[in-house]
Amino acid sequence: MRRILVCQLRQIGDVLLATASISLLKRRFPDAEIHVLTEKKCLPMLENNPDVGKVWAIDKGRLNTLFKELAFYWTVARQGYDIVVDFQQLPRCRWVVGLSAAPVRLSYTPEWYNRWLFTHTVKPLDGYSAMAKASVLRPLGIEWNSEPPRLYLTDAERRFAADYLARYGVTEEHRVITVDPTHRRATRRWPARYYAALIAKAAEAHPDLRFLLLYGPGELEDARAVLEACPRPEAVILPDEIISLREMAACIERAVLHIGNCSSPRHIAVALGVPSFIVLGATSPAWTFPAPEHTQVSLGMDCQPCNRNSCEKGYACLEGLSPDVVWEAMQEHMVRCGL
Incomplete structure (x- = not known):
């Protein structure tokens, strides 16, 4: 696996909680470059994180037309991802998943009208929120083992x-x-x-x-x-x-x-x-x-x-x-x- 995209937008706390899954993905695929699709306001939760290679930040102020939005989603989607993990299935995440050609597109069990977007889906486990997110990664052979979220200060x-x-x-x-x-x-x-x-x-x-x-x-x-x-x-x-x-x-x-x-x-x-x-x-x-x-x-x-x-x-x-x-x-x- 060369490149992985993790989709996690709002809120700030949710993005921080997703860092536990990012860490697990890096441990499972140490040679892969991990990208994150999130919102501009959530960037501070990912700064200085050694497991994150690139952050694609959605800036609503700059993406102020449908054309600009679609161009941004296309750019993100066509980065040659081997795996795309969607933790939310929000419309902006679905655009990127749908436009990507990733052979593995992973998420929690979707509504029937979203099933075509994903190659692998799983019912998340109940419990601590970061653990529930990480449980979506089970088809990749990844299990959560009390890993906390991570924030790296300077x-x-x-x-x-x-x-x-x-x-x-x-x-x-x-x-x-x-x-x-x-x-x-x-x-x-x-x-x-x-x-x-x-x-x-x-x-x-x-x-x-x-x-x-x-x-x-x-x-x-x-x-x-x-x-x-x-x-x-x-x-x-x-x-x-x-x-x-x-x-x-x-x-x-x-x-x-x-x-x-x-x-x-x-x-x-x-x-x-x-x-x-x-x-x-x-x-x-x-x-x-x-x-x-x-x-x-x-x-x-x-x-x-x-x-x-x-x-x-x-x-x-x-x-x-x-x-x-x-x-x-x-x-x-x-x-x-x-x-």
Whole structure:
């Protein structure tokens, strides 16, 4: 096998989770050059990855006509791939698969109208999301064996994180916990006032802890709400500017623990070997890496997980999950992780 294409578009966390499969493909076919088709916003999750030979990034701003789109898909498809792996079967992925002449075109079991696109299909296994992706590779003789996603930081990014945290008063006497209190979906966002109360409880028990609030474009107010509601604001770091995804990842790497909602930072923590503790609402536990240093807490309602983006019940699964309950579970996890 000389050249392999992996198709994995949005979201950022999904692309990072696909790196476990990319690593397995490289191990199985060490002489093959592996390309990835993804979206421009997901590029940071693949930078500096030694298993990735080339990334074909879909830039919606540049592909602003049907002709430009089709020309791009044709260029990608005609790179002489021996294997094309499609993890999503989205329309843009299907264009590339359909235009390619790869002798092996692999995906999960498709709807009847997509069957002609693929030479090999398989029903993915249930369980951890990265494992489910990797299970699609079984026709290639590949089995998932607890391989985590991977993110490869540079020395410059690590130096940035050290200087950045020092700028906000973090010294060698402090331990950092990164906190992701944001999510674009209300069904996956634990209330800001609850995060504030949780931080206060943890800071009282461990005065050396400092809590770095993470946020992206349009999310500053969500992060600020945590700081404003926290009885221990001296323990909270709210950056005054947005940093890049990889700079944020470098800050997560310096943390002793990551806590937050089910979003891409939790997968970044796994990829960098940082323990994680996640508050779940609508999301399935299948997004949690199966290892003792990674866990989640939920209210355990009969309707969970619903995987819905809205709720007529007033988000009871999140509003009913009190900071006291979460703090108790978090303390147990910290002890388990030696923190």
